Amino acid sequence: xxxxxxxxxxxxxxxxxxxxxxxxxxxxxxxxxxxxxxxxxxxxxxxxxxxxxxxxxxxxxxxxxxxxxxxxxxxxxxxxxxxxxxxxxxxxxxxxxxxxxxxxxxxxxxxxxxxxxxxxxxxxxxxxxxxxxxxxxxxxxxxxxxxxxxxxxxxxxxxxxxxxxxxxxxxxxxxxxxxxxxxxxxxxxxxxxxxxxxxxxxxxxxxxxxxxxxxxxxxxxxxxxxxxxxxxxxxxxxxxxxxxxxxxxxxxxxxxxxxxxxxxxxxxxxxxxxxxxxxxxxxxxxxxxxxx
Amino acid sequence: xxxxxxxxxxxxxxxxxxxxxxxxxxxxxxxxxxxxxxxxxxxxxxxxxxxxxxxxxxxxxxxxxxxxxxxxxxxxxxxxxxxxxxxxxxxxxxxxxxxxxxxxxxxxxxxxxxxxxxxxxxxxxxxxxxxxxxxxxxxxxxxxxxxxxxxxxxxxxxxxxxxxxxxxxxxxxxxxxxxxxxxxxxxxxxxxxxxxxxxxxxxxxxxxxxxxxxxxxxxxxxxxxxxxxxxxxxxxxxxxxxxxxxxxxxxxxxxxxxxxxxxxxxxxxxxxxxxxxxxxxxxxxxxxxxxxxxxxxxxxxxxxxxxxxxxxxxxxxxxxxxxxxxxxxxxxxxxxxxxxxxxxxxxxxxx
Numbered sequence: 001x002x003x004x005x006x007x008x009x010x011x012x013x014x015x016x017x018x019x020x021x022x023x024x025x026x027x028x029x030x031x032x033x034x035x036x037x038x039x040x041x042x043x044x045x046x047x048x049x050x051x052x053x054x055x056x057x058x059x060x061x062x063x064x065x066x067x068x069x070x071x072x073x074x075x076x077x078x079x080x081x082x083x084x085x086x087x088x089x090x091x092x093x094x095x096x097x098x099x100x101x102x103x104x105x106x107x108x109x110x111x112x113x114x115x116x117x118x119x120x121x122x123x124x125x126x127x128x129x130x131x132x133x134x135x136x137x138x139x140x141x142x143x144x145x146x147x148x149x150x151x152x153x154x155x156x157x158x159x160x161x162x163x164x165x166x167x168x169x170x171x172x173x174x175x176x177x178x179x180x181x182x183x184x185x186x187x188x189x190x191x192x193x194x195x196x197x198x199x200x201x202x203x204x205x206x207x208x209x210x211x212x213x214x215x216x217x218x219x220x221x222x223x224x225x226x227x228x229x230x231x232x233x234x235x236x237x238x239x240x241x242x243x244x245x246x247x248x249x250x251x252x253x254x255x256x257x258x259x260x261x262x263x264x265x266x267x268x269x270x271x272x273x274x275x276x277x278x279x280x281x282x283x284x285x286x287x288x289x290x291x292x
Numbered sequence: 293x294x295x296x297x298x299x300x301x302x303x304x305x306x307x308x309x310x311x312x313x314x315x316x317x318x319x320x321x322x323x324x325x326x327x328x329x330x331x332x333x334x335x336x337x338x339x340x341x342x343x344x345x346x347x348x349x350x351x352x353x354x355x356x357x358x359x360x361x362x363x364x365x366x367x368x369x370x371x372x373x374x375x376x377x378x379x380x381x382x383x384x385x386x387x388x389x390x391x392x393x394x395x396x397x398x399x400x401x402x403x404x405x406x407x408x409x410x411x412x413x414x415x416x417x418x419x420x421x422x423x424x425x426x427x428x429x430x431x432x433x434x435x436x437x438x439x440x441x442x443x444x445x446x447x448x449x450x451x452x453x454x455x456x457x458x459x460x461x462x463x464x465x466x467x468x469x470x471x472x473x474x475x476x477x478x479x480x481x482x483x484x485x486x487x488x489x490x491x492x493x494x495x496x497x498x499x500x501x502x503x504x505x506x507x508x509x510x511x512x513x514x515x516x517x518x519x520x521x522x523x524x525x526x527x528x529x530x531x532x533x534x535x536x537x538x539x540x541x542x543x544x545x546x547x548x549x550x551x552x553x554x555x556x557x558x559x560x561x562x563x564x565x566x567x568x569x570x571x572x573x574x575x576x577x578x579x580x581x582x583x584x585x586x587x588x589x590x591x592x593x594x595x596x597x598x599x600x601x602x603x604x605x606x607x608x609x610x611x612x613x614x615x616x617x618x619x620x621x622x623x624x625x626x627x628x629x630x631x632x633x634x635x636x637x638x639x640x641x642x643x
Contacts, residue, residue, distance in 0.1 A: 036413075120395065284381070
């Protein structure tokens with residue numbers, strides 16, 4: 001009896017809040033996408049011990065880069081428009097940003113394709129790439145809270161990192177950080193989907209990793225590259241992942257420049273949607289499910 | 293109405309050719325060569341609503357490729373198909389909401405989360421309302437006895453438990469057509485028969501159309517009224533299981549147990565003039581093969597009066613053997629030498 005009552009109540013509640021079956025069906029699917037974020041977050045949380053060592057590794061990376069740069073600066077004032085203090089902050093901020101935006105979507109997607117479990121993804125009424133992005137976001141939220149923030153705190157204790165104090169800079173940085181995540185994940189998705197077209201995309205994935213780390217300005221800020229290379233990099237999406245947001249946050253880019261940076265990020269986010277949609281479409285024709 | 297309609301369906305894959313040796317590897321670097329492999333060669337069939345149809349064939353015969361085209365995973369190279377009123381590959385997202393699929397070799401549950409959480413997620417993915425879901429889940433859980441499993445993570449389930457959960461996952465949205473790709477692979481006999489019974493009941497109660505591929509012919513015998521047999525991408529048999537047995541069955545076997553030792557020559561003497569073949573099992577047992585056109589009772593009549601018989605067992609033609617010999621010949625036309633080969637390879641069904 002109480003069972004019946006409960007379903008009756010829930011059905012009337014559902015009926016009144018959702019405008020018709022079409023609406024509620026869309027809401028259910030939205031709920032599913034949100035669940036993918038939540039489930040990935042909880043799964044990562046369950047394996048959090050694996051990531052404690054990661055915090056240490058990132059701190060170590062910051063340390064290595066910090067001491068290297070300090071040795072390069074010596075008594076010098078500035079390099080490529082960076083003062084020594086700015087460089088310290090840049091190194092810390094960009095490595096910590098990486099702690100957030102980094103994910104293995106490329107590997108996950110190409111594994112799905114190569115071992116044939118992509119078949120399971122195609123019998124479900126959802127968009128596979130979107131699901132992957134949601135899972136990436138769930139991982140990102142985990143990394144942000146249990147990886148980036150504690151890592152940042154440690155870095156600030158160990159190294160003379162100077163961070164802005166205005167709220168607006170922080171809000172701006174978080175927005176840009178989110179776009180860094182989107183663009184990096186899009187590049188990962190594209191690399192992953194390439195497994196549809198080449199039998200083994202291991203090499204591509206490795207190359208992508210190095211290219212992103214190098215050309216995004218993580219290892220060396222782009223302004224320190226030779227002129228011809230940095231002008232080429234201005235036309236590539238990688239700078240929007242680390243270099244541009246890092247420049248804003250360390251105070252090198254100010255005022256209108258900040259909006260330009262955001263504009264570049266939005267631009268690349270939109271442009272990168274095109275190859276993803278195209279690959280997703282072309283892959284349907286190419287799909288060859290491994291393992292019978 | 294037809295649930296599945298397939299006309300001249302064909303699927304061709306381009307497969308990379310790896311040339312031999314160092315020279316070949318270098319050549320491959322610059323110019324790839326491809327070979328075309330046709331997995332499914334212009335097949336046509338229709339399956340009416342509410343039918344359970346078995347889809348069998350050797351490994352690599354094209355079964356899975358067909359299933360993948362029917363479920364919208366693969367795009368056919370040519371031909372037309374309609375499943376539940378949809379063209380699967382054109383309206384994939386809409387279409388898959390009306391079908392259920394179980395791949396015996398792949399899990400569709402999420403490895404790291406609890407079974408019930410997986411179901412809840414699928415509820416949202418398939419856009420099932422809370423009350424429909426609850427009703428359906430209760431029914432399935434009770435029928436497949438999953439009560440204690442619901443809160444366990446999927447990775448902690450045994451294969452049999454997992455397969456029952458996979459079935460629930462495929463059926464939560466109450467699909468009208470169910471595709472099963474080797475649903476009983478690797479399961480023990482108890483779970484197998486449970487799943488068979490469940491599928492049978494579901495077909496009867498909900499009129500669900502079921503297409504299943506399997507290597508276990510007992511699945512077919514227990515479930516299917518119709519069999520489609522595939523070999524090298526072509527349909528070589530499409531019809532009832534009974535027909536298949538009659539056309540291919542070469543005879544029956546009768547197993548005798550005697551009260552006292554009986555010589556083979558003695559037995560052969562009693563049945564002189566009959567085209568039967570005797571073989572000795574042991575001192576107290578013998579087997580006789582009787583061709584289809586001869587009545588079993590005639591043979592029994594000759595023996596029963598003479599010998600001291602303690603037990604008689606009549607063994608029907610084994611479907612496994614029939615199918616094996618069809619696979620070997622690659623055609624459902626029955627050649628004579630195959631029938632002979634069949635006779636040699638018979639095995640007792642009752643073991």
